[in-house]
Amino acid sequence: MKTKKSRLITQVVTYGILILLFVILTIMINNKSISRTLKGQLIPICSWVVMAVSLNLVVGISGELSLGHAGFMGIGAFTGIIVSGWLLNGFQMEDPTLRLVLAILAGGIIAGIAGALIGIPVLRLRGDYLAIVTLAFGEIIKNVMNCVYVSVDGQTLNWGFLDGNLPGTLLLNGPMGAVKVKTIATFTAGFILVMFSLIVVLNLINSRSGRAIMAARDNRIAAESMGINITKYKMMAFVTASVLAGMAGALYGLSMATLLPTKFSFNESINVLVFVVLGGIGNIPGSIVSATALTILPEKLRFLQNYRMLAYAILLILVMLLSNNPMVKMLVRRIFHRRGDDESGEEMRA
Amino acid sequence: MVFLSNLVNGISLGSIYAIIALGYTMVYGIAKMLNFAHGDVIMVGAYIVFCAAQYWNLPPVVCILLAMLVCTVLGITIEKLAYKPLRQATGLAVLITAIGMSYLLQNTALLIWGANPKVFPSLFALDTIRLFDGQLSIKPETLITIAANIVIMTALTLFISKTKTGKAMRCVSEDRGAAELMGINVNRTISVTFAIGSALAAIAGFLLCSSYPMLMPTTGSMPGIKAFTAAVFGGIGSIPGAMLGGVLLGLIEIFGKAYISTELGDAIVFAVLIIVLLVRPTGLLGKPVREKV
Secondary structure (H helix, E strand, O other): OOOHHHHHHHHHHHHHHHHHHHHHHHHHHHHOOOOHHHHHHHHHHHHHHHHHHHHHHHHHHOOOOOOOHHHHHHHHHHHHHHHHHHHHHHHOOOOHHHHHHHHHHHHHHHHHHHHHHHHHHHOOOOHHHHHHHHHHHHHHHHHHHOOEEEEEEOOEEEEEEOOOOOOOEEEEEHHHOEOOOOOOOOHHHHHHHHHHHHHHHHHHHOOHHHHHHHHHHHOHHHHHHOOOOHHHHHHHHHHHHHHHHHHHHHHHHOOOOOEOHHHHOHHHHHHHHHHHHHHOOOOHHHHHHHHHHHHHHHHHHHHHHHHHHHHHHHHHHHHHHHHOOHHHHHHHHHHOOOOOHHHHHHHHHO | OHHHHHHHHHHHHHHHHHHHHHHHHHHHHHHOOOOOOHHHHHHHHHHHHHHHHHOOOOOHHHHHHHHHHHHHHHHHHHHHHHHHHHOOOOHHHHHHHHHHHHHHHHHHHHHHHOOOOEEOOOOOOOOOEEEOOOOEEEOHHHHHHHHHHHHHHHHHHHHHHHOHHHHHHHHHHHOHHHHHHOOOOHHHHHHHHHHHHHHHHHHHHHHHHHHOOEEOOOOOHHHHHHHHHHHHHHOOOOHHHHHHHHHHHHHHHHHHHHHHOOOOHHHHHHHHHHHHHHHOOOOOOOOOOOOOO
């Protein structure tokens, strides 16, 4: 167990580094000394970081394997796009910041409701069965979004299922996804969202509820016999993560001019899971680092041209093999000679 | 008549899912891992058949045998290189490695065969069967798929229940530690499982592309996910369960597309899976897991 003091230091360092990075990047953007590709990636990086942090809450802290996290992101993205378009076309709300905030909030709320609806039946299942059901939900969400048409006519929203003949401006166009989205997301908003999700997740982990969630993960039966309501705490983690994923989705959706429903497929859920596992399961700062690095890495590997994704796959396998190799593990432990702290962490995870 | 033709098509698609699901379910039962690269082994198998038939003009049977051989070697290699070093690691680490393997196979295929879809040649020189004055037409592929499924299921059930290796496989799946103490070579058993699963994947790839003749590096992923669903549906780890789950899933998909909505076919399949799991949390034929305190 980490002491209260060391936990506080980790948190302060994490927040400090993030704020420092944000300031440096903002200065660089203003100086125009940042490359175009990196600048374009800043908002997506923020959304993927939030996705990774929220999935880590489910996979790492709550110990449930979820393979449909991108579905919640999709719900948030399309809700955000609808809300933003509705406010702009129906209510002539020109202020992009206010629209963005409302869109992100709406994305979070709707994704949270979906998370609660899915969580109630799903969290009864265990292990791999839970994984497959979340996978199925992700696919259903993607498939249904493929069939939804939404248009705004005056102040009314028109909904169509498999039917695109709607009056007014079309916001969602079935399989074509969202078209002509006004990109109102900003890097500052993304940064605030990252900080917000960090504060939510870290405070949850270090609260009484967070300890209950981890107790349920480490030993279900023991936790249950201590009077912990397992379903309640698993739900708490799951719904919080869906809300954050929805918010990340709204941010992401409003940073792209067009967005296809197929974007939020199983592959994206897996990508986020890769961020979480490579960053360290249950390690929140690790998720931030790996989500950032792994979003930039494929772009940086562009010089490899067609071999880019191949190199990514090989790197992924090698990292997994090396990080689980007992020799390497021992070597790392010898280099970072920190007894106590590390070893108890190892045992906890085992 | 439409109903009958849907029924036959559903069973045929279901048979393909069942054969793929066998690979998932056997590996899961014995190595306790979700082998996400399985769907891509199917794709490799289909490409081998395609090359053998199109470029080298080999007879169909030789094409399939060659694909089975290549996939078997591939499956064993993947297991030895990527999964075996992770025997003691957490389930998630193995899962991510399997996903990495899946990317690796897809992108290697992309480099070798390109992104453009290949039209899979028809290897059966048989005519379409017409019944009821031509109202019901059944393609030879459909019948061969169903027949192949029955043969494979019977052979595999016999193998698992009668042979010594099969017995070893059942032991390892029951309790790996105890099996090792009884002198069973666990590593060899796991390799054999991967070999059988991959050989079946090659057959499944061939059958899949015979019925749906579009071949791309991503061809295997969706059938892979669906077959995995089928394995869970029937109760993962159970061979009759994979058969039942696969066929039911195929039927649900075809009937859902025909009578409810074409666009929502996949959503219907997954919705049924969720309902089944809520009623029977370990699948249709899965054994309930007893909790030890």
